[in-house]
Amino acid sequence: MAPRKLNSRASPKAIAPASSKVIAAEPSPSPAKRQHKADAKAAVPAKARPLTRIQREKQDIILEAALEVFSAHGFRGSTIDQIAEVAGMSKPNLLYYFPKKEEIHRRLMSELLVTWLAPLQEMRADGDPFVEIRSYIRRKLEMARDFPRQSRLFANEMLRGAPHIIDMIEVDLKALVDEKAQVLLTWMDEGKLARTDPYHLIFSIWATTQHYADFDVQVRAVLGKARGGEGRFEDAARYLEHLFLHGLTPKPRA
Amino acid sequence: MAPRKLNSRASPKAIAPASSKVIAAEPSPSPAKRQHKADAKAAVPAKARPLTRIQREKQDIILEAALEVFSAHGFRGSTIDQIAEVAGMSKPNLLYYFPKKEEIHRRLMSELLVTWLAPLQEMRADGDPFVEIRSYIRRKLEMARDFPRQSRLFANEMLRGAPHIIDMIEVDLKALVDEKAQVLLTWMDEGKLARTDPYHLIFSIWATTQHYADFDVQVRAVLGKARGGEGRFEDAARYLEHLFLHGLTPKPRA
DNA sequence: AAGATTTTTGACCAGTTGGAAAAATGTTAG
DNA sequence: CTAACATTTTTCCAACTGGTCAAAAATCTT
Structure with missing residues (x-):
């Protein structure tokens, strides 16, 4: 069973391009821990070693x-x-x-957010609305397929009220969504897209795609052996495409 | 600000109709705990007391x-x-x-499942497809609004791989979805509904509606003060209705 | 190769948590 | 009213967990 393509099958490992500093901007007193009690050279800001x-x-x-x-x-x-x-x-x-245990989590979360924002950022205002939306859906679906752990980590954080990233959500994510909503709105004004709520449109793309990572057990259990295999992501892609482009209203008989 | 109706605003408390036995069918040795070491009347099955x-x-x-x-x-x-x-x-x-701590959780989970299956069960094969689907979406959205805690509990269980309810998912839920997928398929055959994957259709309804409970923080943060208030559920309802019924393809100019 | 530095380990500890035991107090059927 | 049973409180504990620390081992520098 050759993997019916959904698109490129990215390496399920790396979450960010190698040196994902992101927020590691902190002088990272990593293995330097707290310096010895009586600091020898007085108030020297503990020269940040370059990381072995x-x-x-x-x-x-x-x-x-x-x-x-x-x-x-x-x-x-x-x-x-x-x-x-x-x-x-x-x-x-x-x-x-x-x-600290928390420190690991913090690092993970900040790397995550960047990865998470990326696909939406790629939506180009000067592209064709349907092509752009379609690609966005695909990208998100691929992420659900290839990085389910990141998706679950994110979902977990959301369920808990996003305590660690609430400010980034309120600032960075909001700004990005505002911007893209504007793009969608413009398309709608131009008659290239049905007029609906652009924010909820974005939400629905998030929801439907993430569902395949976060609720994977349920999806597989309900689809059963026959359809719950590898092909489920392509089925999902096909279905979502149809849903977003045509909805459920049947085509008038040809 | 009178709550613009989405529909009935159910009491956010009760999760199941009062005596939600569901699985409490167990002879519930609740406060009876384990009986004393040397059981007096021999092998009598420990008369299940009636619950004070x-x-x-x-x-x-x-x-x-x-x-x-x-x-x-x-x-x-x-x-x-x-x-x-x-x-x-x-x-x-x-x-x-x-x-046992686990016991509390178990009870919660089994009550939950029933509540969760209910809305889908109400989808009638002899109704009008669009009316039925529309009502189903509304019901699910109302649940997300009125019972967000149950929704999150459920999502949490799913994220963890549904360890406690996997068998119910594989049996009861699957059976129910199979049945309703059949109904949808029939509607499609009759040309009353666009031909798509009925399973993924159901998934997408679950995903889009639960999103408003599970990712509530995000939704509110992104919508901002202006639109993240009480009205967000009605906006969502309106949007989802549009999405499922018409998709994003613009109406041909009148 | 020696000295300096970084990495790894084993022993240990204090706070938290699920839960047990038993004594003390309440409730209620007869 | 009172015995029998239900409920609640007090006390205690063993397992687990995040984290510390000093010393040993490995690695790097010169």
Whole structure:
């Protein structure tokens, strides 16, 4: 069964392009931990060391393991021990790289947000409305297929009221959506798109696509063996395309 | 500001019609706990006591409190102490009614499933396709508005892979969806409905409606003060109706 | 190769949490 | 009213968890 293409099948691993600093802008006192009690050279701002090879490698391993564990059990449901085990190291060792459990989570979340905003950003105002919307849906669906763990991590955060990213949601995400809503509105004015609420339109794309990652068990269980296999994403793509473009009103008999 | 109606505004409390036994069919050794070591009257199946008034009341109070806490923090993120506090009793006292934390959760989940299946069950094969689908969407949206905690509890369970209700999903839910998919298919055959995948159609209704409960923070943040108020559900209803009935293809100029 | 630095480990600890036991207090049927 | 049963409170505990710390091992620098 050759994987009927939905589109490119991205590597299910990397969430961001290698050095995903994003917010690691913090002087990252990573393995530097708290400096010794009596600071030798007085008030020197603790020269931010450049991060060794091992540090970079191990941090990536830990973040990957944490994504695995957090996305499956939630923050409070996950233990450092679990993450350490998946990462193949001891708990104190892991704590050496991320002194706090929360710190791991924070890093994951900030990387996540960027990845999450990207697809919408790609929607071009100067493109064809249907092509743009269609591509956006595809991209989101591919993300649900290829990065289900990120999707679940995000969903989990939302369910909890987005405590860690609420401000980014209110500022960055809102700004982006406002901008794209404007684009949609323009298309509608030009008669290229049916006139509806652009915000809810975007919500419905989010909802329908993420559903295939977040509610995957349900989807597979309901579809059953026959249709719940690999092909379900293409079926979904086809269906969603139809829904958004034509709705459920039947074509007048030819 | 009078609540622009979406429909009836049900009482946000009760999740199931009073005596929601559902699965409480178990001889419920509730406060009877495990019987004493040396059972007096030998192998008598421990006469299932009829449940006192206090027992019924307290159990309801506990379940309500547990719903509040579990839906907000997840199973592992919630402590018995928290639930006990919300329920206004001491931890050991709560444990007297539900000897295990898991037991509370189990009860909540089985009640939940029934509530969750109900709206779809109401979709009548002998009704008008559009009326039926439209009503179904409204009902689901009302549930998202009036019972967001149940929705989040459900979403949480799904995210975790539905460990507690997977079999009900695979059997009962699947059977129900199979049945309704058949109904949809018939409508399509009769040309009353555009021909698409009935399963994914149902998924998309679930996804779009639940989104307003599960991702409520995001929805409100993105809509902003101006449009994120009470009216958002009616806007959503209007939009979804349009989406499902007409899609995004603009009407040919009149 | 020695010294400096970074990484890893094992032992340990304090706070939290689910839950047990038993004593104390309430409720109610006869 | 009172015995039998239901409910509640107090006390306690063992497992788990996030995190610490000093010393050992590995790695890097010169």
